Amino acid sequence: MRISMDNKVKKRGVVLNMFLTMLKIGLFTFGGGYAMIALLQNEFVEKKKWMEKEEFLDMVAIAESTPGPIAINSSTYIGYKVGGFWGSFFGTLGVCIPSFVIIFVISLFLDAFLKLTIVEYAFRGIQACVVYLILSAGIKMLKGVKKTPFNLTIITVVLLCSVLFSIFSVKFSSIYFILICGAIGFCASLVNKARAGKEDKE
Numbered sequence: 001m002r003i004s005m006d007n008k009v010k011k012r013g014v015v016l017n018m019f020l021t022m023l024k025i026g027l028f029t030f031g032g033g034y035a036m037i038a039l040l041q042n043e044f045v046e047k048k049k050w051m052e053k054e055e056f057l058d059m060v061a062i063a064e065s066t067p068g069p070i071a072i073n074s075s076t077y078i079g080y081k082v083g084g085f086w087g088s089f090f091g092t093l094g095v096c097i098p099s100f101v102i103i104f105v106i107s108l109f110l111d112a113f114l115k116l117t118i119v120e121y122a123f124r125g126i127q128a129c130v131v132y133l134i135l136s137a138g139i140k141m142l143k144g145v146k147k148t149p150f151n152l153t154i155i156t157v158v159l160l161c162s163v164l165f166s167i168f169s170v171k172f173s174s175i176y177f178i179l180i181c182g183a184i185g186f187c188a189s190l191v192n193k194a195r196a197g198k199e200d201k202e
Contacts, residue, residue: 044056059077
């Protein structure tokens, strides 16, 4: 009975920790979900050690591939892993509350708010910071990817296509990149399994 009570208290503490962490990340993240990735990795992989780097990369891939904002999907996934249903619920709630409150308050005074010179300069500074956060997240994720010939080829091709499409103003959604790369990875997995099965028979 004592052990059961201790486990409940410990789980509540983890859920509360999850909620406060997501509340902090939601409050201080500017630039959308991609800018949040670096903060999520720093908190849950490097500081709290609740996830391994490879699992975090898989989580980001799942969060990006499924419907909905990547920030919401990520917080839901991490919350469920850490604290089950309630961890998922309060993790998602924590990351949503700051943006909801801030946007709601701004909407009440939107016209007057946008006319303030200090707000204009603040947004210029925030834009520069957002670029850094997204770039930092990309570099950290790139370092965490296994340097296999297949992975390096996929990364190189996608990067090259993205640059060329931007230069020549070709409209190509990032969703297509995800679907195509996922299909290639799936086919490569089937080929490897077929080869392994053939070698075992021999």
